[in-house]
Amino acid sequence: MLIIGAGLCGSLLALRLGQRGYNVTVYEMRPDLRKTDISAGRSINLAFSDRGNKAMKLVGIEDKVKDLCIPMNGRMIHDKEGNTFLSNYSGRDYEYINSISRGDLNALLLDEAEKHENVTIHFNKKCKSVDFENTTALFQDYHTKNEFIEDADCIIATDGAGSALRKSYYLGKKFLFSFSQDYLTHGYKELSILPTENGGYKTYKNALHIWPRGDFMVIALPNLDGSFTVTLFLSYDEGEYNFNNLTTPEIVTEFFQKEFPDALELMPNLIEDFFENPTAPLGTVKCSPWHYKGNTLLMGDSAHAIVPFYGQGMNASFEDVVEFDKVLNQNLDNWEATFETYEKNRKKDTDAIADLAIDNFHEMKDHVGQAIFQEKRKIEMMLEKEFPEDYSSKYSLVTFNEDIGYREAMLKGRAQDKAILNMLADGIISISDDPKDILDKVKTETEAILEDDRVAKFGPS
Amino acid sequence: MLIIGAGLCGSLLALRLGQRGYNVTVYEMRPDLRKTDISAGRSINLAFSDRGNKAMKLVGIEDKVKDLCIPMNGRMIHDKEGNTFLSNYSGRDYEYINSISRGDLNALLLDEAEKHENVTIHFNKKCKSVDFENTTALFQDYHTKNEFIEDADCIIATDGAGSALRKSYYLGKKFLFSFSQDYLTHGYKELSILPTENGGYKTYKNALHIWPRGDFMVIALPNLDGSFTVTLFLSYDEGEYNFNNLTTPEIVTEFFQKEFPDALELMPNLIEDFFENPTAPLGTVKCSPWHYKGNTLLMGDSAHAIVPFYGQGMNASFEDVVEFDKVLNQNLDNWEATFETYEKNRKKDTDAIADLAIDNFHEMKDHVGQAIFQEKRKIEMMLEKEFPEDYSSKYSLVTFNEDIGYREAMLKGRAQDKAILNMLADGIISISDDPKDILDKVKTETEAILEDDRVAKFGPS
Known part of the structure; x- marks a missing residue:
């Protein structure tokens, strides 16, 4: 088993496949980040939350990761006059996200992966292209500039948004490859x-x-x-x-x-x-198929790069490994069936988080400053506090409900948002109403919105 | 002014720019279709309707085109037992679409374009790439295989879904180029x-x-x-x-x-x-930006290839020329301002028809055979017949209302569909009700749906 890329997704995948007993060889284009500082210009911390943590539990390093985490309980909003207010991520105290260092977490995953004798990681070897018909990959050594070809039973590319395997799929024109790259009008710059x-x-x-x-x-x-x-x-x-x-x-x-x-x-x-x-630019990448027969597979950002506004990029890539592991547990006949099942289960969810992340771009830069959206947020915090078992906002569904998929979280969360905003605008609910009354109205209206959408799409059920 | 491609869009554009007095040179990769039969395997007839006809009026050849048209008043649905029924496209007798030969129409446009001394068309010259920084294009002669470079003030590519200019934008990586190609799971094959x-x-x-x-x-x-x-x-x-x-x-x-x-x-x-x-495959292509500075511009399928299910591919490309002509009438300072204004006006509409065409794939292969969708269709035919000035179905808005853009047609049409289907499913309307009563309910519900969507997106207005 050959893995291209030892970033967050690749090193976690190597660790998990190592635990499962596969012989794993990993090639990474960059130097070993445990020995060199290579953070220049890249985002050096990331949001880590429940879907990512689910993967850490799977590989048994939840506690070690916890030591790297700084809890963030909410958004601290700063207005132009310097006034601040804290908007919690959830009405439930035990739900929060974390800030974590990309480098520290990656180093931990590499250390854990290398504990397995059946896992070998090579650095400074850049993948230039993949021959997916013959399951071979062409690499170049950073120092010697020598090129060499590696043959494998099966290649998984976790080589990020600029994936060499994805480029080979696109340029190869051997099959119908749906592909999109979409840039926002905005870029980003890191400061400190x-x-x-x-x-x-x-x-x-x-x-x-x-x-x-x-x-x-x-x-x-x-x-x-x-x-x-x-x-x-x-x-x-x-x-x-x-x-x-x-x-x-x-x-x-x-x-x-x-x-x-x-x-x-x-x-x-x-x-x-x-x-x-x-x-740097802000882009979304989607594509399909992710795999070619049972030879090659895209995973993590190489299959679905997203913009950072939901804090889910790393979490989604980690959840990929959990979902892939679930399919491995099915013991399907061959890699082709495994890859196909994995993509069928997973792609609807990574498409959804890509769209949600773009929604949140507008929410963060704009909506959080508007009265009606703030009022909605207040109502949702109240509902989560009063009815912790019965209500989760879209943000909570996406971030803290790791047992439902992103797509289900998106559909339900968007319908709830629409229900609350419209009932606020029409004066049907207000923050001073009886909480149980608000909850019932929100639930009824959310169901009605989802049902109307279903009927418009498929006819009555 | 150099145009790449003398298909339907390119030959219409050459004709219009010729009429406006520009010196136009067109290079086409195929032989002259007026002298050779090159239809093998390509769709040999197309749906022609009001948006396309608007362009024919603009260049003054409406009557000549009419001679090539076979009116189609509706869909003739054939069930498995061989039973048929006709479902009209509109409740207004004077609204219908046409079947037209791609080759005959293209030949007419070439003839008309060549009547202008300032228009020259070269055949058998394939564009291989475009240097958009220097506004030059590389061509290869089909017979001699010789390559040559043409220099121009300005290049417009109407070279279809496989556009050489679009490929140069993508591979050039000189600017952030958003791009998607999406294939349906289905292909198509022509029979007779x-x-x-x-x-x-x-x-x-x-x-x-x-x-x-x-x-x-x-x-x-x-x-x-x-x-x-x-x-x-x-x-x-x-x-x-x-x-x-x-x-x-x-x-x-x-x-x-x-x-x-x-x-x-x-x-x-x-x-x-x-x-x-x-x-052959069925693909949708979207991209942005369409232009590079004032040097080069994508138009027609090269900018927005769509699946054929709304019968709007050719009509959308013809409408491009009408919209471009409108911007030329504004006499902006330079080509860059012209191209930018054109894309800003136009892209939202070509994105919409791309999405509508995929919707219609599902409608045609599936919904037209389902009871509730047939009932909706009956109600809409009745409304269009009884209130020809006051009601247009989504199909009519897209196909016969050439004065509103595709995007507006899509938003209003989808809301109407949703209103009617849900009111039918809930027993709020039925075909035997008073027509005026149905019209009022549909209008009120449609407005409510549009308003709910607006509030969910932007807050109350």
């Missing part, structure tokens, strides 16, 4: 809030900070060392300020002074970060 | 019903015939010579019969005997056609 002199946090530690400004936003997630990784999401070329015209220290400072004064105060290093770090 | 010995029609001439079978279907459109072009839409690999297993004359005959007995009777030439003609 450094720790205090004593190594403390300059702002509230246990939240995901958001400065929503309608057409753009800044967010910040805490790191274990007291710093925050800050990300600016901004249009390339629209609006008064955009990445194309933020070309001088003066205009960057002016922009932050005007839009994010309280953040600017925490970031004396802004100008240095801004001009040293790259501006 | 030949004329009677006297050159007459073997079945009813003035309809689009459909044999809907849930998971697959056959359709037939009339030609001027008494024949029908027949198309089988069928899965590649799913179901009892599919393109992968229809490999012998016996099994093909068995399939038609079982599923399409009345069609089989009209097609003694079935086996010959089936094994001579290729099986």
Whole structure:
């Protein structure tokens, strides 16, 4: 079994397949991140939540991962005047997300995978293409530049959004390959809030900070060392300020002074970060089929890259491994049947989280600042607190209900949002009503919306 | 001005730009279809309707095109027992679509374009790539195999779903290019019903015939010579019969005997056609941006290839030229502003017709055979007949209301469908009710659906 890519998904997959007794060889294009700092310009922390944790439980390292986590209980919203308020992710105290270092988590997974004698990981070997008819892959050594071909029974590519296997599928034209890459009008740039002199946090530690400004936003997630990784999401070329015209220290400072004064105060290093770090695009990749016969399979970002706004990119890739493991438990006849079943089960869910992540882009930069959406959020927090067993918001369904798929979470969550927003707009419910009365109305209206959609699509059942 | 491709869109564009006084050079990869028969395996007739006709009016050849048209007033549905019924496209007698020969129409457009001294068309010159930074295109001569480069002020590619310019955008990686190709699980194959010995029609001439079978279907459109072009839409690999297993004359005959007995009777030439003609895929292509600066622009199928189920592929490409002409009338400062304005106006509509065409795939092969969808259709025919000024079905909005865009037609049409289907399912309306009462209920419910969607997306207005 050959795995291309030892990032988060590839190293977890290697670990799990190692545990199952497969002989696994992994090739990674980058150097070993346990020995070299290669974080430059990449997002150095990520949101880790229940779907990801389900995978950690599967491989038995939940406790070790917990040590790397900083809980974030909600969104800390910062307005233009510097006022803040905390909007919890859930009305249930035990539901929260975590900030985790990509590098630390990847290192842990590599360590755990390498404990298995049947797992070998090679670094500095870049995959250039895959011959999926013959199940061979062409690699190049970073140092010697020598190229070599590896033959395998079966190849799984976890080589990320720019996957070499996916490119080979696309360029090969040997079968009908549906494929999309969709870029947002916005790009992103990473900045930082450094720790205090004593190594403390300059702002509230246990939240995901958001400065929503309608057409753009800044967010910040805490790191274990007291710093925050800050990300600016901004249009390339629209609006008064955009990445194309933020070309001088003066205009960057002016922009932050005007839009994010309280953040600017925490970031004396802004100008240095801004001009040293790259501006990167935000893209969604979908494709199908993920596999070619029983020879090759795409998994993780190589099959479904998504934008970061739901904090689910890593979690979705980890859940891929859990879902793949479930199919392995079925002991199907051959790899082709295994890959086909896995894609059939899984693709509807990764399509859904891709769409949800784009929805959340608009929610985070815009809706969180609007009265009716805030009122909806209040009602949902109240329902989750009062009826913890009976109500979960869309955010909770996606993030904390790891036993239902993303697609089901999307359909139900969108219907609930539509029900609450319309009943608020029509004065049918208000936050001061009896909670049980609100719950019943929301449930009835949600069901009616789902049923109307079903009838419009399929006729009456 | 250089145009790549002299198909339906390219020859219309050349004609219109010729009329406007531009110096236009067109390069087409195929031989001149007025001198050679090159129809083999391609769809030889197409649905022509009001949006296409709007373009013919613009260039002043409406009457000439009319001579090529065979009106089709509705769908003639054939069930498995050979029973037929006609389902009109509209409750208004003067609204119908037409069957037209692709070759005849293309020849007319080429003739008209070449009447202009400032228009030159070269055949047998295939575009291999476009250097969009330098506004040059690389061509190869079909006969001599010689390659040559053409320099232009501005290049418009109307070179279809496999566009060389679009491929250059994708492979060039000079800017963020959003792109998707999506294949249906089904392919298609063209067959034919030949004329009677006297050159007459073997079945009813003035309809689009459909044999809907849930998971697959056959359709037939009339030609001027008494024949029908027949198309089988069928899965590649799913179901009892599919393109992968229809490999012998016996099994093909068995399939038609079982599923399409009345069609089989009209097609003694079935086996010959089936094994001579290729099986082709059904794909949707979307992309953005369509233009690079003021240098190059994609138009027609090269920008937005769609599946054929709404009969709008050619009409959408013709409407592109009308919309482009409108932007030219604004006399903007430069080509970049012109291209940008054109894409901004147009893309939402071509995205919508792409989605509508996929909806109609399911409607044609499946819904037209189901009771509730037939009941909806009856109600809509009644409303259009009784209130010709006040009601248009989704089909009519898309096909016969050329003054509203595809996107508006889609949003309103889908809401109407949802309103009628749900009111039928809930017993709120029935075909025997007072027509004015039905109209009022449908209008009120449609508005409520649209408003609920608006509130869910943007909050209350």
